[in-house]
Amino acid sequence: MLFLSGLLLIGAVFFPIWKIELTAPQYPEGLVLKLHASKIAGDVDIINGLNHYIGMKTLHTNDFIEFKVLPFILATLGIISIACAWKSNRKGLFVFFFSFVLFGILSACDFYRWNYEYGHNLDPNAAIRVPGMAYQPPMLGYKQLLNFGAYSIPDIGGWMLIAVGVLLFAAIAKEKFAKPSGRLLGILLVPAFLFSCSSDKAVPIKLNVDNCDFCMMGISDGRHGAEIITEKGRVYKFDDIACMAHYCKDHNDTKIKKYYVHDYTKNNELIPVENAFFVSGGTIKSPMNGNIAAFPNKSEAKAFEAQTKGLETEWTAILNE
Structure with a gap:
């Protein structure tokens, strides 16, 4: 598991880790911003043009030190993981697991800070100004920003890192609860159950509040919606x-x-x-x-x-x- 985790960590350097998809009537095919370990990619120029109109800073890879250090951090973690697998060191496994968790927490905090600053520090002289409006993208999931729908989700590299977390958790559980196999199975089934719980439950329609996403009329009839x-x-x-x-x-x-x-x-x-x-x-x-x-x-x-x-x-x- 550690050896595979190491390969996934190193592999994540070469794939986009996160993406923010934007949808709007004027962009029926949508726009996408892809965050790699070393750069920003996707429809950056178009998004920068839109950002300029609403007063947000434009996005440039060179403005973020994270893109300089993140590839080295991931590669280093990958090498350490492979080394722990080679030595079969129990203590090393626990240290590496908590180091990876700490890395994930710090990365999430940094991503939130980045989103917050870009969504709130607006140019007061922008062409389009909405008093009290902020344009902070969601860290995860969907958020409406003016006429744009923003959807933030992991990309290939992000799913690779999530897989690393699952593998490390499984390795820890196996090491700590190796003998009572039933207990180990129960522990592993909990995250599996949580991952299987899909967000496909019906969301109640708010009558006389929600609008139809096709004809744009208000929804007032609770029998035909x-x-x-x-x-x-x-x-x-x-x-x-x-x-x-x-x-x-x-x-x-x-x-x-x-x-x-x-x-x-x-x-x-x-x-x-x-x-x-x-x-x-x-x-x-x-x-x-x-x-x-x-x-x-x-x-x-x-x-x-x-x-x-x-x-x-x-x-x-x-x-x-």
Whole structure:
């Protein structure tokens, strides 16, 4: 495990460690900022141009001492890890593990400081000024910045470093709890369980507050709305099931993790589409004339179909209509 950790640490020098993706209507393909161990890459020139208008400092590799020292730190940690594996030193394993944890904490603090300074220290003479507005990107996850959506996640090198942490934890657990194997298994299953807990749970729609991400109308009806969660964890909300279908058709490159629709029999309660039965047409009226209702069971859908003279329909048909 230590030998593999060493190779991953050294390998992380050659791949982007972190990335910040930006999406906005004027950039349908998005912009990306990639942070390597030794440089800033990606759509740097375009992002610098945008930063100039809102008063943020422009980004240049030479302005950060971190890009000069980080490759050496990672390479040194990698060599130490390989050396510990070669010597099979138990004490060295523990020292190296806590050194790596300390390195991770300091790196996270430095990244937060960097984000904070660039998001708050704005040029008062900038062309676009919004009183009280700061543009600090998220350390991890999604954040809305004016009309831009910013999504901050690990890149290849970052996942390699996360893998190092998991391997070191496993090595420590194996060393410390080698005999009671059941205890070791339990310890290893905890992080595995946490990693498996995906963020695909429905996010409640705030009626009369949230807007539809397709037609931009306010969502006020708690029986016809819908929601999607992307692979990246971003949530899009809709005031009509048809709006969700149209949005997915217009953004077919977006990787969807989960689809939800309102349960017609309840107010503002979302259910997964795979558990839903749909009825469309007839006398059904929905906010944007999609005229689709979803039900949690077939019997309720059938009864509503007869009542409204609608037609039972499949989710795939709605999505591809």
